[in-house]
Amino acid sequence: MLSDIQSREIKEVIETCPEVGNILEEYGIGCVPCSVGSCYLSDVVGIHNLDPQTEATLMYRIEKAMYPDRDIPEPKVDLTKKVAPKEINYSPAVRNLVEEHVLIKRMLALIPAITDYVDSSDGVDKELIMGCVDFIRGYADKFHHMKEEDILFKYVDELGEIIQVMYKDHDTGRNHVRQAVEGAESGNKAQIREHLFGYKELLTQHIKKEDEILYPWIDRQLTDKQVGELFQKCSAADASVGEELPRRYEKFIIDLEEKFLKEVSK
Ligand SMILES: [Fe+2]
Numbered sequence: 277m278l279s280d281i282q283s284r285e286i287k288e289v290i291e292t293c294p295e296v297g298n299i300l301e302e303y304g305i306g307c308v309p310c311s312v313g314s315c316y317l318s319d320v321v322g323i324h325n326l327d328p329q330t331e332a333t334l335m336y337r338i339e340k341a342m343y344p345d346r347d348i349p350e351p352k353v354d355l356t357k358k359v360a361p362k363e364i365n366y367s368p369a370v371r372n373l374v375e376e377h378v379l380i381k382r383m384l385a386l387i388p389a390i391t392d393y394v395d396s397s398d399g400v401d402k403e404l405i406m407g408c409v410d411f412i413r414g415y416a417d418k419f420h421h422m423k424e425e426d427i428l429f430k431y432v433d434e435l436g437e438i439i440q441v442m443y444k445d446h447d448t449g450r451n452h453v454r455q456a457v458e459g460a461e462s463g464n465k466a467q468i469r470e471h472l473f474g475y476k477e478l479l480t481q482h483i484k485k486e487d488e489i490l491y492p493w494i495d496r497q498l499t500d501k502q503v504g505e506l507f508q509k510c511s512a513a514d515a516s517v518g519e520e521l522p523r524r525y526e527k528f529i530i531d532l533e534e535k536f537l538k539e540v541s542k
């Protein structure tokens with residue numbers, strides 16, 4: 277019965293039948309690397325907002341992989357019906373958060389050049405590392421993550437696994453930053469590299485999860501009234517730090533790009 281697998285925890289399902297992990301990966305559903313894994317299979321599939329045809333085929337394949345001997349009717353797939361790729365329409369406040377990710381990703385893209393520079397210098401350019409740390413703490417964390425944690429995540433069940441994974445990522449990121457600072461202070465280049473790269477890997481996946489899965493999932497649950505309220509709350513949070521802050525951090529990134537990305541392309 278399909279319902280009995282839908283209400284099982286995904287990690288346990290994948291442990292019992294690793295093929296399910298491969299099938300989910302094929303559909304862009306990355307449960308294998310997720311550290312939590314106690315989401316139910318039905319939630320995991322539901323959150324990805326697949327079209328009904330794709331979802332039926334996915335569930336059929338999962339059930340078949342788990343119970344090869346079960347007599348499961350194959351879903352009728354109308355091959356003449358083209359499934360249009362889903363376009364993501366973010367609400368205005370969420371769209372702003374997606375745009376903030378763009379500046380954070382520009383910082384992440386600079387990390388290899390910055391760590392190479394540190395490794396090839398005589399000492400450690402502490403000012404440079406602390407500048408990057410200031411961007412991460414002031415922009416990515418305080419300005420951006422705080423709007424997620426204090427405003428956006430309040431619109432869904434914060435105790436749900438999906439939000440808990442996001443909180444855990446934010447905390448892991450803060451830990452990488454603390455370690456990078458320690459490396460800058462003690463002149464430990466390997467520590468700086470390890471933790472700036474750790475941060476890069478973590479945030480790359482984190483932002484992808486938010487842009488493609490979490491944000492659209494939250495948006496789908498908001499009423500029109502909540503969409504307006506969310507926008508007002510985020511705008512008030514932005515106003516409380518002032519317009520100058522995001523501009524200053526954007527300028528910081530532009531200057532780093534001038535210095536490091538130009539040097540790379542020379
Ligand atoms: Fe986040």
Ligand SMILES: [Fe+2]
Nearest residue numbers: 420424483486
């Ligand atoms: Fe984010």
